[in-house]
Amino acid sequence: xxxxxxxxxxxxxxxxxxxxxxxxxxxxxRFLARGVGGVAxxxxxxxxxxxxxxxxxxxxxxxxxGTAATKATLAWLGGGSLVAGGFGVVGxxxxxxAIGIAGSYGCKKVYGYAWNCVNS
Numbered sequence: 001x002x003x004x005x006x007x008x009x010x011x012x013x014x015x016x017x018x019x020x021x022x023x024x025x026x027x028x029x030r031f032l033a034r035g036v037g038g039v040a041x042x043x044x045x046x047x048x049x050x051x052x053x054x055x056x057x058x059x060x061x062x063x064x065x066g067t068a069a070t071k072a073t074l075a076w077l078g079g080g081s082l083v084a085g086g087f088g089v090v091g092x093x094x095x096x097x098a099i100g101i102a103g104s105y106g107c108k109k110v111y112g113y114a115w116n117c118v119n120s
Contacts, residue, residue: 026115033111034104041103042096049073056081 053061055072064072071089075081078091087094 029111029115030108033107037107038100038104040107042100045077045096045099046073049076056084 050061050069050073053073053076055061055064055068056075059072061069061072061076074089074092074096075086076092077095078087078089078093080086080088082088
């Protein structure tokens, strides 16, 4: 009987506070998931392009370094250099931004689904 009374009191007293903490935790987790998902998607994409892609000069991007590698990666994502008929670095930045947003949104959705599964 004593345990039941204690549990009833704790549920009655802490119920509102736990709900507020739960919402803050969920919101913080979503922001963290969005950040991690966006960064992971962008890094995975640039890593794969640098390993398997070739620059407009025919050189493998993996053999380049620094600014040349960055610009070659972005130009490859943009469909090739402007001279070759692609969108160049500007197109690559747009594509990479879209990939980051998609990764961020996907991780937010997965986190929300997992949160609902655990807390239901």
